[in-house]
Amino acid sequence: xxxxxxxxxxxxxxxxHRGCAGCGEMTAVRQVLMVAGPNTIVANATxxxxxxxxxxxxTAWAIPWIHVAFENAAAVxxxxxxxxxxxxxxxxxNVLAFAGDGGTFDIGLQALSGxxxxxxxxxxxxxxxxxxxxxxxxxxxxxxxxxxxxxxGP
Amino acid sequence: MEMKExxxxxxxxxxxxxxxxxxxxxxxxxxxxxxxPEKISEYIANGELDAEMILVESEHSAISAAIGASAxxxxxxxxxxxxxxxLMHEVLFIASAMRLPIVMAIGNRALSGPINxxxxxxxxxxxxxxxxMQFYAENNQEAFDLMLMAFRIAEDRRxxxxxxxxxxxxTLTHTMEPxxxxxxxxxxxxxxxxxxxxxxxxxxxxxxxxxxxxxxxxEFKWSHTRALEESPPVIDEIFEEYKKRFGREYKRVTGYMTxxxxxxxxxMGSVSGTLREAVRQMRKxxxxxxxxxxxxxxxxxxxxxxxxxxxxxxxxIAERAISPGFAGPLFGEIAGAFINQxxxxxxxxxxxxxxxRDVTLKDFREIASTALKEAEEGRVEPLVKWxxxxxxEAPPGGE
Ligand code: SF4
Numbered sequence: 001x002x003x004x005x006x007x008x009x010x011x012x013x014x015x016x017h018r019g020c021a022g023c024g025e026m027t028a029v030r031q032v033l034m035v036a037g038p039n040t041i042v043a044n045a046t047x048x049x050x051x052x053x054x055x056x057x058x059t060a061w062a063i064p065w066i067h068v069a070f071e072n073a074a075a076v077x078x079x080x081x082x083x084x085x086x087x088x089x090x091x092x093x094n095v096l097a098f099a100g101d102g103g104t105f106d107i108g109l110q111a112l113s114g115x116x117x118x119x120x121x122x123x124x125x126x127x128x129x130x131x132x133x134x135x136x137x138x139x140x141x142x143x144x145x146x147x148x149x150x151x152x153g154p
Numbered sequence: 155m156e157m158k159e160x161x162x163x164x165x166x167x168x169x170x171x172x173x174x175x176x177x178x179x180x181x182x183x184x185x186x187x188x189x190x191p192e193k194i195s196e197y198i199a200n201g202e203l204d205a206e207m208i209l210v211e212s213e214h215s216a217i218s219a220a221i222g223a224s225a226x227x228x229x230x231x232x233x234x235x236x237x238x239x240x241l242m243h244e245v246l247f248i249a250s251a252m253r254l255p256i257v258m259a260i261g262n263r264a265l266s267g268p269i270n271x272x273x274x275x276x277x278x279x280x281x282x283x284x285x286x287m288q289f290y291a292e293n294n295q296e297a298f299d300l301m302l303m304a305f306r307i308a309e310d311r312r313x314x315x316x317x318x319x320x321x322x323x324x325t326l327t328h329t330m331e332p333x334x335x336x337x338x339x340x341x342x343x344x345x346x347x348x349x350x351x352x353x354x355x356x357x358x359x360x361x362x363x364x365x366x367x368x369x370x371x372x373e374f375k376w377s378h379t380r381a382l383e384e385s386p387p388v389i390d391e392i393f394e395e396y397k398k399r400f401g402r403e404y405k406r407v408t409g410y411m412t413x414x415x416x417x418x419x420x421x422m423g424s425v426s427g428t429l430r431e432a433v434r435q436m437r438k439x440x441x442x443x444x445x446x447x448x449x450x451x452x453x454x455x456x457x458x459x460x461x462x463x464x465x466x467x468x469x470x471i472a473e474r475a476i477s478p479g480f481a482g483p484l485f486g487e488i489a490g491a492f493i494n495q496x497x498x499x500x501x502x503x504x505x506x507x508x509x510x511r512d513v514t515l516k517d518f519r520e521i522a523s524t525a526l527k528e529a530e531e532g533r534v535e536p537l538v539k540w541x542x543x544x545x546x547e548a549p550p551g552g553e
Binding site: 038039040041043050051054055056057059061062063064065066067068069071072074075076077078079080081082083084085086087089093110111113114117118 | 177178180204205206208209210211212214215216218219220221222223224225226227228230244245248353354355356358359360361362363364365366367370374
């Protein structure tokens with residue numbers, strides 16, 4: 001498995017998106033892409049990142065990017081990777097997936113498990129802000145303990 | 155050069171996908187469609203097909219991976235049925251909205267509950283609003299031909315929409331029938347490699363699946379709907395070309411003895427052959443009956459249905475699906491086709507063959523005679539008649 005990592009001067013996740021000022025997720029994504037470089041394709045789960053960065057007709061992404069739904073970023077990335085392999089375009093191209101912690105470990109767990117078991121050459125990034133934040137801080141199964149004081153955790 | 159093999163319906167669709175040189179096949183097993191991915195993996199293992207197979211962990215992931223692969227520029231096919239298709243539901247809309255020409259064979263099977271694995275059109279009918287094209291095969295030859303043509307139609311720049319090809323569970327998916335097929339060279343000539351207008355390409359970055367506010371959502375929906383509405387001439391053109399090349403004729407809707415018919419029975423899928431035979435026999439008895447087979451359910455052939463059935467006293471719809479609380483879904487479509495016509499036949503609905511119940515010549519006789527009686531009385535009451543139903547055997551409901 002080869003991952004090509006290049007530094008780049010060009011911003012690949014550009015300013016002007018609608019993320020909250022100081023949002024950790026937007027900053028993290030920008031930095032991941034600075035390392036990954038322009039030969040990168042991203043599959044994104046539904047969530048803040050997707051909503052804030054792609055309000056049509058604008059986009060913050062200077063690389064190829066795809067969003068399908070909430071729970072399937074890993075499956076979409078699997079399809080992208082398999083296609084690139086078949087078409088002989090995989091060499092030197094990173095396939096990344098971005099999801100929140102819910103989109104990774106809770107609603108997204110099944111697709112992630114399949115992707116990992118099949119051994120796709122995909123790097124999966126989770127932004128762990130400890131709850132379903134985009135919909136307003138609901139708990140999910142990754143939480144280690146009680147989500148609210150006095151309430152039994154999962 | 156035509157070749158012939160005696161194969162199951164699933165083998166016919168898999169053969170068409172192989173001859174179409176599919177690049178990626180994400181698949182998950184489900185009865186009655188499992189033989190499709192089995193054949194594909196066999197082709198790959200034998201070196202007959204150079205493709206990537208993705209053994210996904212659900213149908214939801216199958217269609218999601220299909221989207222990823224198609225957006226990356228691959229020709230993609232898969233197969234599913236019933237619950238598997240229902241599990242794909244939310245993602246189907248996204249595949250068509252992204253204008254990705256994925257082709258999917260459906261082993262038309264009843265939806266749970268109760269769980270049942272036999273022939274029924276409820277699964278694809280429940281997906282009629284997903285923006286996919288829908289074709290229904292009468293036999294395994296049609297399953298092969300429609301599957302192959304589906305790639306050409308779906309990938310046509312004037313269309314760019316995904317397509318489902320329905321073949322009835324077991325009656326077609328598992329039944330051995332002779333199927334003629336062209337040589338690989340002829341198929342390559344008919345279906346050149348997929349040339350996507352937009353892909354996930356690092357040299358030409360694009361955003362797929364962006365967020366649309368009320369300012370743009372309707373325009374997306376409008377342009378998608380227009381593509382489907384404007385696809386019939388392209389479908390007809392490709393059907394015509396197929397006939398010229400391979401000698402087999404396809405129409406979006408096909409009439410049989412409709413010209414002077416008092417009653418016309420409309421059906422889809424594998425019962426169409428039984429229906430034509432019933433019409434032949436009834437004609438011998440002097441009953442003026444005709445048949446219409448719908449091959450293309452989406453885009454719906456409104457104009458052609460009116461042309462074929464407009465002269466009848468009554469149109470009897472024999473359908474393998476029910477929309478509880480309404481009627482069969484086909485009834486709504488056909489009634490809609492006639493609604494603005496200055497004069498129109500009565501339209502009567504019959505529910506047949508749910509969950510694989512046999513549909514026989516006798517059933518079509520009963521449909522014809524009931525409909526003719528309704529035509530005589532000038533009223534259709536009740537609107538929906540269930541054929542071959544045993545109310546005494548029905549399980550108790552709530553009191
Ligand atoms: S709500 Fe969304 S955009 Fe705002 S800070 Fe949180 S993750 Fe970032």
